Amino acid sequence: xxxxxxxxxxxxxxxxxxxxxxxxxxxxxxxxxxxxxxxxxxxxxxxxxxxxxxxxxxxxxxxxxxxxxxxxxxxxxxxxxxxxxxxxxxxxxxxxxxxxxxxxxxxxxxxxx
Amino acid sequence: xxxxxxxxxxxxxxxxxxxxxxxxxxxxxxxxxxxxxxxxxxxxxxxxxxxxxxxxxxxxxxxxxxxxxxxxxxxxxxxxxxxxxxxxxxxxxxxxxxxxxxxxxxxxxxxxx
Numbered sequence: 001x002x003x004x005x006x007x008x009x010x011x012x013x014x015x016x017x018x019x020x021x022x023x024x025x026x027x028x029x030x031x032x033x034x035x036x037x038x039x040x041x042x043x044x045x046x047x048x049x050x051x052x053x054x055x056x057x058x059x060x061x062x063x064x065x066x067x068x069x070x071x072x073x074x075x076x077x078x079x080x081x082x083x084x085x086x087x088x089x090x091x092x093x094x095x096x097x098x099x100x101x102x103x104x105x106x107x108x109x110x111x112x113x
Numbered sequence: 114x115x116x117x118x119x120x121x122x123x124x125x126x127x128x129x130x131x132x133x134x135x136x137x138x139x140x141x142x143x144x145x146x147x148x149x150x151x152x153x154x155x156x157x158x159x160x161x162x163x164x165x166x167x168x169x170x171x172x173x174x175x176x177x178x179x180x181x182x183x184x185x186x187x188x189x190x191x192x193x194x195x196x197x198x199x200x201x202x203x204x205x206x207x208x209x210x211x212x213x214x215x216x217x218x219x220x221x222x223x224x225x226x
Binding site for chain 2: 044051087108
């Protein structure tokens with residue numbers, strides 16, 4: 001089963017708007033939640049990440065909001081730009097040996113000019 | 114300088130053939146990964162090596178065999194290729210297995226005819 005559920009599958013936003021992508025997880029042992037951005041023909045690249053000891057992390061126009069009790073985290077892209085058009089993946093991992101990322105299915109974001 | 118490089122970028126081959134994909138990282142990382150990304154963009158971890166030792170081996174057909182000659186290289190050999198093996202294969206590396214960013218290569222698009 002999908003341990004990290006990501007929605008929506010695709011998203012269209014007007015330039016200057018706010019893009020919001022949501023992820024939910026089941027395993028309370030997860031303690032690291034990164035977001036990766038992938039442009040067509042490229043490999044994914046880390047965008048921003050959060051640990052559960054904070055409820056929000058902001059880097060420029062990108063913000064992660066984290067709700068530990070609801071087991072949800074989301075990516076907000078403020079003032080969305082056409083250059084933000086990409087596929088976004090949330091992921092989660094837990095401590096211990098052989099740590100591996102559990103990936104969401106991805107969200108294809110298109111920002112219209 | 115490319116941080117994580119893969120060769121070849123494209124690979125077109127017939128069913129039943131054997132092929133290899135090579136990966137090299139010059140970041141000094143001790144952990145390397147192979148991912149498979151299907152046509153729906155789903156990212157699936159296949160293998161992970163830490164200091165040349167296999168630490169993650171997901172449910173992957175044994176036709177797939179990774180080899181890590183040293184910390185900077187992780188190759189993937191695929192025997193008896195099948196149509197379902199068609200995908201983009203990404204190599205990635207990280208410094209340790211903890212809360213560390215994974216750096217992805219540009220991907221190898223494998224097409225099995």
